[in-house]
Amino acid sequence: MEEEPVEEIESLLEQFDSRRANLIAILQEIQSKYFYLPHPALERVARKLKVPLTDVYHIATFYRCFSLTPRGRHQIQVCLGTACHVRGAPRVLDRILTILKLAEAGTTADREFTVLTVRCIGCCGLAPVVRVDANTHPHLTQAKVRGLLNKYRKPERAQEETAAETTGEVDATVGVG
């Protein structure tokens, strides 16, 4: 486990007053900073707001945007909303998982990527869409997936991957929005 950035959490907590109503907003700040909620941080939040730690965990597990385990360097959000579903999103997801050697949505062993499924990111007109970090990629097809992932991989890794594959893939150029 990485060293916990205690100081930073203290300074982050100072931006909020100790009202219970701030609990979710504080967790959102922590999540957006570390991409997950480290346990020591949750303990500090509980102490500051004077709410039981179990309550903090209840919130952290109820809402979708929180994660209790570390996430990868790049977050891949695959939209499985209705518009994306009828335009082939499940197949795009399968392809992403196959290429990243994941059995289901989650983080790759090298912590390069975390695949998340989301329900509509509000770009339904361009379905199916995938968001990687802050970039939205429209009109995806299975054939475009490898090219897309390679754009985000560390360059050496991308090369290794392509070379190791006996069945290379049609590389698609995908605009980064």
Add this chain to the structure above:
Amino acid sequence: MPRLASVNELEAYRAHLSAIRDAKRPCVTVCAGSGCTAAGAAGVLSALGKGVEKAGLKDAVDVKSTGCHGFCERGPIMIVWPEGTFYNRVAPGDARAIVASLGNGHVPVEKLLYKDPASGRAVVREEEVPFYARQRRVLFGNNGRIDPKNIDDYLTVGGYAALGKVLSSMNWEQVIDQVKRSGLRGRGGAGFPTGAKWDFCRQNPAPRYLICNADEGDPGAFMDRSLLEGNPHSVLEGMIIGAFALGVEEGYVYVRAEYPLAVEHLRMAIEQAEQYGLLGDDILGSGMRFRVQVVKGAGAFVCGEETALMRSIEGKVGEPQPRPPYPVQRGLWNRPTVINNVKTWASVPVIMNRGAEWYASIGTAKSKGTMVFSLVGKINNTGLVEVPMGITLREMIYEIGGGIPGGRKLKAIQIGGPSGGCIPASLIDLTIDYEELTKAGSMMGSGGMVVMDDSTCMVDVARYFMEFLEDESCGQCFPCRKGTQRMREILARICAGHGKEEDLKLLEDLGWVMQQTSLCALGTTAANPVLTTLRYFRDEYLAHIRDQQCPAKVCKQLIYYEIDPTLCDGCGACVKVCAGEAILGEKKMLHTIDMAKCTRCGACMEVCQPKAVLVSTGAVPCPQ
């Protein structure tokens, strides 16, 4: 930066703005909504900016980024004012030609104009584009004109005039009375009369609160997002008028965290309105006080339900609460609270400006005004559409939506998100209003409209919604928690070809129990997609059960792929994408698929140029 201390000062400032702003000055507005941004709008904007500067036109031409214009399918989109020339699918490389045309008597750049597919004719002005021609953009009309980050833009198109009118010439009873007489019904789903809701709330003691519900959890819907991103002040103005009518000093906007741009634009709008004296203490010198806070949702569909949403604002787990008491009696912090949808709030200034009678003259007997739909799925012109209530589905799909792509057949229209239902193509002449949709087994919902063609499997769609709802059920009550799970299991079994005919009866019974006994509307409406598909597409269920066939060729366990030997040219494109290494064949020779290895991903079909890969449903034929 003026602080406007009275309604007169507001009007004087508006006059000043129109005096310094030359209405004839060329202005290029580029859509920077989420869709166009994904299609590359940022590059277009910067190329245009540079081009204008290089041509020495910096002082003669404005370049602005705006919110979504609706026609996202055709993005990036831009309009050249004052002519209103409409360009679509613009690339950064087109900037040069556009700039040249500005300095050259505004002769439109031919290749960027929209070509009407019916006539093949190039269309110059936005309102002549068939997608827009049938619309009535009461709420969205200004999206393509104003920079959402600039309050002066909103003021120039008449923004905050309704607030001025209310503060200078109306009392709170008159405001509520106008809202009542307009016939406005909530745009968040259930269609509850807004004026009546306000009236109930006002009868309860202060402090009272109001909330704008911008959670927009329905998958396939993005109109609330687009309005907040493109015209946040229109929503704020509605909330301020509401605060006046309701005697409220504190309001909240609950926005999904997935909508960062909406949050940003909203926060900017709040800050500017405060600086101008339109929010905060002593609004326009009237003594009225009102503050707005933005709360980011944390990703739970059920938090769109109003009682859950209020718990979430309180920093708690978003579990719905039984009612009564209703939120207008006991809501946020146990105080009387009005909660309305984004579009409901944005309708309020329109009603104050143009009058209740004008608003009520649009629409049908019981559904007044305009409704905003997100038209998505298997349709040519995807995007946001604002139409008068009472328009028919046929007009929506064929006139505005431009029909179904690839010459395929319309099969169904899913309206109202997970709590809505599927309307079959045979009901294409249905008029869209609250009652008609409910009669057909669906509902208005928040306006998500997903078009499905004959390549969509209705059983799969029902399974999809049930999976979604099982995931999103808060789990508090048994019928919803267990019902969604059981339904999803049964539907998955049918999709896999293991269904039994008794399953259909079981689904209907489960649906009935969930409707009758769940605590909140998530559970009571969860069965709608299943019940409507059972009602209109029973044959498709039976094909899965009796014949082990998926007529739409979607359900993986019931389909197989093969290569037509007369069409295969041996290019090998399929081999490269095959996930299962299931395709055999040398280059330039006939290729074949080994169904024992095939994962049925369909990628080969996607890439095969001569269209030699075929998909069939039923048992895999034995190899010779």
